Amino acid sequence: MAGKGKGAAQLQVKLDNDQDWDTMLKNTKGLIVIDVYTDWCGPCIAMMSNLKKVKLEQGGDNLHLAQARADAITVLSRFRGRSEPTWLLVAGGQLVKVLFGTDSPQLIKVILKELEKEIKVLEGTAERKGVGWNELTEDEQIKAAEVFAKKEMEAERLKLEEDMAKDRAKRRNLTRIARRMPNQTVVVYFPHGIKEPETSTGKRVCQAAYRVMVRCDVVGLQIADQLDLTLTREDIEQMLYNSPIVLPEEMLKNIHERQCIVSLIQKISPIALERRHSSTSRISVISVGDVLNVIEDSVASLIYGDTRDPHNPREDSVVKIYEVELESGTKIPPCWTPVDFISKAAAMQILFPQKVRVLDVIEEPMPPPAYLIIFEAKRAKEVLDVAEPFASDVLHLAYFTSDDPGTAEKICHLLHELEKKGEEVIESAKMVIALERTKSDPMLTLAALGPLYISPDTRSGTREVETWFPPKIEWQAEPDPWEPPPPPPIQYWQDEDENFWMEEERTCSDGEIRLGRRLVRLADGTPVEDGEWKPITDSEPELPPVKVKDTKKEKKKEKGK
Incomplete structure (x- = not known):
């Protein structure tokens, strides 16, 4: 009842x-x-x-x-x-x-x-x-319509966010490809500007391609490869990614019926890429500087004139001279070349996929759903101890100057590096962790420690992770947050004869462990195996440690010179 x-x-x-x-x-x-x-x-x-x-x-x-x-x-x-x-x-x-x-x-x-x-x-x-x-009552129907509309809007927003994230990842992948082939680009000659042979033994003729070939020699370029290729509408759409040009529908609807001519153009004197050593990683990264877009600009000048603009080519440019006008009055360009390195890399994936594959460019995956968690850096040891059992779920970990992503500057990745900065830095520093959502336990475990901030959901968290840890064009492995600090450098002392001694503890005949110094290198640099050891006595004057040059490194430097 x-x-x-x-x-x-x-x-x-x-x-x-x-x-x-x-x-x-x-x-x-x-x-x-x-x-x-x-x-x-x-x-x-x-x-x-x-x-x-x-x-x-x-x-x-x-x-x-x-x-x-x-x-x-x-x-x-x-x-x-x-x-x-x-x-x-x-x-x-x-x-x-x-x-x-x-x-x-x-x-x-x-x-x-x-x-x-x-x-x-x-x-x-x-x-x-x-x-x-x-x-359903009228009120429920109205509410259901509102809820449905809200869900639709949210789904559209999420789809837009996902598409934008995919596009950013795609552009980074294309940039990686372009960085590895700065000396090459492509020109595509469309079927409308190609004259087919009258006999089976004849050759296809493309006046635009011939003109470009002649002009390439003048500006230090050469045709590295050329092939006949059937392209579909989908191929063209992918090839024109990031390109400002839109080809006429009349041209696209039958483009697969005849083959295009595709030329791979490269510089006769390749652009030399410098390699530099990163200050934050042991990995050497490519520094291309202004190399990107150099060959793209050169070839675009050949095709479109000095405007390098497909929408506004010069009257004496290849694309205007050999322009094809259909019966309908629609004007079709005889050829196309990318005007920037992103578009070039997208075209290379379609036109010369085998050349892209041999570059071994690792395609960046979409970031996994994640949470962002922020702690006071002074609690780092406690947090690291708790998080170590699920270390594989930690995508990124670093120490920053504040918890504001707009102004925060990265200090370092490792706790022992932070400790070298001093108490004042540690007091205001923040420990920022990106945690992959594989299961709820790791997130709940860290949440129980009382962080300064934790993402409300994985959608927000994934965006925040990209803000704090933006993806890099060149891969750089982050150090293991649980990596032990390196051992302190070995200190040496010199005696009056300029021989080198190293501090070392030994068990003496009376069973006592005493600190002493062992002879390790003579004044002329000759190493000493099992050198003399003598204890440090109270009466012995204190000597400042000295640096010892690495003779192997010195020899390598000499050879390099």
């Missing part, structure tokens, strides 16, 4: 099962206002207090209040899983209205209006307008 209390508690009824529900609807006359709640999101206590006041002051015996647990009542199954307060107005066993939210004045206004209608129904002066429990 529906549970009732005494006194004030009689103003509302709790419905915990189907029997309570059926009894309430069958035996109750008037308007019933039901607060529908779930096990994980309880009833709205504050609103019910206001409704009790309305019942006492205006509703009387025609207004009834109830709280119904949707998880235990069959007809309320569609209201399960909601976090928004939901109110059902019921009369004569029918659902009259469904209201959402906690706008108390508006809720009371609607309840009083429906109460007035129900009183007229009970007096026989009006008809009740309700719906069955398997139908």
Whole structure:
């Protein structure tokens, strides 16, 4: 049976099962206002207090209040899983209205209006307008449409974010390709500008290609490879990625019926790439500087003139001289070449895929769903100890000057490097961790430590990780955060004969461990195996340590010179 209390508690009824529900609807006359709640999101206590006041002051015996647990009542199954307060107005066993939210004045206004209608129904002066429990009220239909529209907008936003992230990754991958082939680019001659042979033994003729070949010799370029290639509309679309040109539809619809001529053009004197040593990694990275777009600019000048603009070529350029005009009046360019390195790399993937494959460019995967977690750097040792069991889930870890991504500067990756910066730096530094979402345990474990910040969800976290740890064009392996500090450098001392000694502890004949110095190198640089060891006595004067040159490195330097 529906549970009732005494006194004030009689103003509302709790419905915990189907029997309570059926009894309430069958035996109750008037308007019933039901607060529908779930096990994980309880009833709205504050609103019910206001409704009790309305019942006492205006509703009387025609207004009834109830709280119904949707998880235990069959007809309320569609209201399960909601976090928004939901109110059902019921009369004569029918659902009259469904209201959402906690706008108390508006809720009371609607309840009083429906109460007035129900009183007229009970007096026989009006008809009740309700719906069955398997139908949606007008309010629910409006709410469902709003929810659907909101979900659609959110899905579109997420799709746009995903597409933008994919495009950024694609551009980085294309940049990696372009960096490895700065001396080559392509020219595509379209079928409309190619004259087919009249006999089976004849050759295809392309005046535009011939003119470009002649001019290449003048500007230090050469044709490295040339082939006939059938291109589909999809091939063309991918080839023109990042290109400002849009080819006419009349040209594209039948382009696959005849082969294009594709030329691979390269510089006769290749551009030399410098290699530099990164200050933050042991990996040598390519520094191309202004090398990108050099050959692209040169060939674009041949095709479009000194404007290098497909939309505004010079009148004496190859693309204007050999332009083809169709019967419809549509003008079609005889050829195309990329005007930037991104477009060049995209075209190379379509036109010369085998040459791209041999570059062994590792394609960057999409970043996995992740959380960003920030701690005070002074707690780093504690956090590292807790996080070590799931070290494989840590995508990035570094120490920054603040927790503001707009102004923060990276200090270092390793704790022992941070400790060298001094207490003042450590006091204000922040430890920033990017944690892959493989399972919830690692995130919950770190969250239990009380971080300064943790991403509210993986969607936000993935964006934040890219902000704090932006992907690099050239791969650079980050050091292992749990990597032990390097051993302290060995210190040497010189005696009056300029021989070198190294400090070393030994167990003496009396069983005591004493600190002494062992002879390791003579003054002329000759190493000494099992050299003399003598203990350091209190009377012995303190000598400052000296640096010892690495003779092997010195010899290598001499050879290099």
